[in-house]
Amino acid sequence: MIRHCVFIRFKTNVPEDERASILSDIVALKPLIPGYLSVDVGPNVSPEGLGRGYTSGFVIDFADSEARDAYLVHPDHEAAGGRIVGAAEGGIDGIFVYDLEISG
16 A cells, blocks of 8 residues: 655645645545545644644555556646645645555
8 A cells, every 4th residue: 555645835825715625626536546545634733843834735545556656647636736836835845745655
């Protein structure tokens, strides 16, 4: 299984409803991509103070790397990714992506 973690530093002028809409685009991809198992989205609620400005994010579990790779090139993902880049502080520099391989 692949756990795809994405953290976003939204620009301060991006309203909450727009942030929610962007994240809902990611959730909407689930029924379109075989092997897209689950998704969790939301704001950073860590009390540690180590968020480095990443205010929101999402975590998707994929059955395998093939499912993740199909998601990455899906046109709806590319559109959602474009919205994220446009709303992130510094564009692509305001996004942190980390994938973990989860074994049994």
